[in-house]
Amino acid sequence: MSLKKNILSGYVSQLYVTGVGIMILPLYIKYMGAEAYGLVGFFTMLQAWFGLLDMGLTPTIGRETARYRGGNITALAYRQLYRALSLIFLVVALIGGISLFLVADLIVEQWLQVESLDMGKVVVCVQIMGIIVALRWLCGLCRGVIAGSERLVWLSGFNGLIATMRFIAVFGSMWQFGFTPLVFFVHQLVIALTELVGLWWMGNRLLPSKADSKETIGWSLKPIKPVLRFALTIAFTSSIWVLVTQTDKLILSGILSLAEYGYFTLAVLVASGIMVISGPVSSAIMPRMARLHSEGKHDEMIQVYRNASQLVTVICGSAAITVAFTAEKLLFAWTGDGQLAQESAPILRLYAIGNGFLALAAFPYYLQYALGNLRYHLIGNLVTICLLIPSIIYAAKVYGAIGAGWVWVSLNGMLLLFWVGYVHSKLEPGLHAKWLLIDIAKISLPVFFVLWGISLLGLPTGDRIVEFGVVAALSITALITAVFTSSYAKTVISLRVRNG
Template structure:
């Protein structure tokens, strides 16, 4: 138990470091390269997310297949043969992306982006964006191997090295060598190459280690083929593609309809909202293999415990922060950046983007249910219907209402998906599943609204940035303490169990 606690603590410490260092350095990078150039950094984040569509869910399928293939050495060897074929496909796609990126950068990058930067700058940076993706793309299958082996420490350490190279080291190079956006992306490419090298080397080591640790058995086993893997991946890949389209279509449209300098401020709000991933990414990293293994081994009590405690954790960490931002986002951004223009602009978007992201994390619990049980068919169909409505609406709203309308619609659409499909699945898969909403989410939200509304009415506004930040931190933290106290009191009245008819 102590070992597991240390691992979880390490994983979260790296994620906290990643979020804090990324957010903390944003004002300094903007100061060096300017708003227009930083808009390219925001476009880079969108492009990386959109190109992840090429993973097509294969990473998730490989992780699950690696887990279920560990029943014998022969089964895992057959999986390894398929894995090696997938690697070749990924390398081919990566090279193709680089070539296509060169064509896109030359023909369309300046046409798409509304910026005062020179054609040469935009084309060079856009080409490097595609090359960075190609290099990072190759590591995808190896991360699946590490995830299936629950190599949380290794994954987190590699992430730590990458974020250090891509953020503080990049800033240092910008300060001491060349203070321009082209050099920024050159350093990003170098960081991506080192990250991929570490992942591939350790992934190969783990793959061999697993094979040597397994024993042969005499059970009749079906041969695994790459065709079977891809057929099994169809539902997950469709879901992954839809998720990327839904979540990036609004941002991609904004890069077309907004000035790049103004989009830079919107992207700052998106970057600050990325603190959500401090909670959700390690949670996924830990829960996906454990829930899948617990379900496969029919250890339903353990499954329910993992799921419920994770839900408590998200309520405790994210709900108070989401409500807090509706009352104090501008003050927080000003204390952080010292830039009145940035704080005023980004605070119009931040609360809505953050709350929409929190609903996305809660909706992800529905995905975890379906993924671990191997039943993604209906989940994929629902998300398909959702995307048919949301994607055209994203483009229309981005064109007509720009950043404010887009951020509000993102929040509303995310909440709609959660309160319809996810709540239905909570009730379907769990006895007393509605307690997740009625006894946890709604009361916690009301408590936070009341508390932060009261504190806001006191008009506590220190003039010093550091003191202001400390006061705001204290207000937010005290909200979480109140929520923790409520969860402690209510936990014994929540008796959620997995319905065996769905297991």
């Protein structure tokens, strides 16, 4: 499967999934209420924290699938590894899901700031959350097999279908049974089961046939030993990633009322779209780079790395800069609520910039993943978390959501400027200056100055249609500017034009 097709299909899927999820939010708040949506925001955060139990297994099965496809491990060894990981996934899902189910009442009574919702029904909602996050976590094993097999076109289409059922079809359920959190979460439970079945079906189709092996696959955890070090390193770094990206949300969920937390979640979710649209690139290049490295094609691997960096800068960089300049207009055009837009815009602006920094600062991880050595990623994340957690706790308690936002943008900016350069100097000497100046700064700085110059002239204001038009115009301007300052994007476009 073509890398370009994988990236394109991934982007179409992610844009749809993210777009549907974001565009539908005002309707959630309108029909369910801000406090009920705060419960949805808590559910989203809970899913992220459940990722701590992954133990590096999902990225490991993805990488080993790519290695199997590249001929580096046998079909029998791969099947044995898959079966061992399946056992672990199932056990961890049961333990995690049951634990969340049992402590649901404590979460509601001791942590969440519930004001008007029925406490008993909120407890039931949190119990259902425990089941859902366990089911969705089980999907990780199958997703790893599908992504590692580079069947991302199918995966993208399936993700779009599930997103439609999750975000849009839920209104049919609530229209029929009531716009309540309980109806919402029961619907999500049904969709989580559907998602697991679909991914399991495709994942099993991609596994090597049992009939092709004369030896018994067996039931043993021994096949994990050869990849244990890699898996545990990823497990630790994944845990750090959850701590880095979710600590502020966890702290604020216990400080803010559910209604206020709903508004905070809304702003952060819009900003998270910047990270989400970088996902298809990482999903596509990680198995490709791992395969190129295993085949000894080092120069090709680095070229894939640099091209992907430019692509993320063009898309995520221009998006982050646009949101920073149009945060209040964007929120008003989207929700029609002037007060919400005014209060949430500063949070959105900070998190958008911080996520733009983070999308680029994540690239050395992809390089280390391909090389099979995450040592520097591990060290960097340790330093990051030691700085982040106390800073977030202090800033969130003293300054609330704005304080958390300033910590977020400052820390990610420092990571991009200093730590990425250090990692590049260790893994690929001579790369960093070209990467930073040509693949990032040459693209993002012109976008910033163009939008800054336009904003100095004064942006028109008016009703939602006018504000939407302003945001759309600036978004297109930013994207066009980014495309024509990227050597990779210009090359792709010129080839397309030449080939008709």
